Amino acid sequence: SRLRNRIELVLDAAKARKLREGENPARWRGHLDKLLPKQGSRVKPFGSLSAEDTARLMHRLDSLEGAAARATELMILTATRNSETCGARWSELDLEQKLWTIPGERMKTGKAHRIPLTEAMIEVISQQKGQHPEWVFPNSRRTGCIPGNAIGRVLDTLKVHMAVPHGFRATFRTWAAETTTYPREVCEMALAHTLGSKVEAAYNRGDLLEKRRGLMQEWSGFLHEATPPRVYAAVS
CATH class of the missing domain: 1.10.287 (Helix Hairpins)
Known part of the structure; x- marks a missing residue:
């Protein structure tokens, strides 16, 4: 096609x-x-880990050094897209207000997205201070941010073959739906998804920041506390 x-x-x-x-x-x-058969479309879901295996992966990431490993941690904690995390700039972060604002030009929807930062997220970000004046996760040459495949390489290093970077968003969404009582719109806005109905979007113009702050705090707590740091079985 x-x-x-x-x-x-x-x-x-x-x-x-x-x-x-x-x-x-x-x-x-x-x-x-x-003349030719109708072209059908198949939606293949992104490979992902369970929430429990993701928590174990977070413990394993602690053993790795470098910007890519820290970016992987932040991407999982914030449920952001791969490119959004890799391209993070210090100018987007307000650590005092515990807020990360990604401008619209870097978002898939074209709209700015505010992310409430938890202590776990700030801890990851703080480890990158002094590495580069502009980029939170600079590349090895300090000429820009880490490349888009850097997080995928981290997963390869840890022999996590069943998951791709984007799949952790599905992990977060499944965990939120199955283990929390937060409304659908709060979970969807955490992923920077647009609301399903244009009418709904027209009337609901807020971004539910404070409610999402509680959701992200629960996610951070689950990843760091709910699962013991036992040996992680590589998925192949």
């Missing part, structure tokens, strides 16, 4: 430049859709 789309674009561009004539043989609508 992607290849066909690229061919269609190339042939359309060629026709616009008068390099070819006639119909586009790679066009789908009204042409190939009458």
Whole structure:
């Protein structure tokens, strides 16, 4: 499907430049859709760990040094996306107010997202102080932030093969739904998801920051206290 789309674009561009004539043989609508099987879409969930295994992983991360390991810890604690964590800047953080504000241009939704910081999150962030004036998690050359695959490499180092960075958001969401009494909208806003209904979003314009603060505190407590730091069995 992607290849066909690229061919269609190339042939359309060629026709616009008068390099070819006639119909586009790679066009789908009204042409190939009458000749080829319907293209279905499958949604494959991201690989993830259980909440209990994630708590054990957090204990293992303590044994690793470096910006990527600390970024992995913060990503799990905050349930943020991989790129949002790797690209964190000191200017986005207000440690006194215990707040991390990610600007809209760095968010998938295009809207700024405020994250209440727990003591566990601040502890991870504080370990990065003095590493770089702009980036919280600088790369080895100190020329920018760590690359997008850095957290994935940390998981590989710990032989965690069943989970990908984005999967920890699903871990958090499942834990929140199964073990807490927080309303759906609080859990969804913690993930910076838009509300399901446009009408609902139009009337609910807040971000439920203080309620989310309690939720994130419970998540931090679970990750650091609920599961004993026993030996973690690598998942392969």
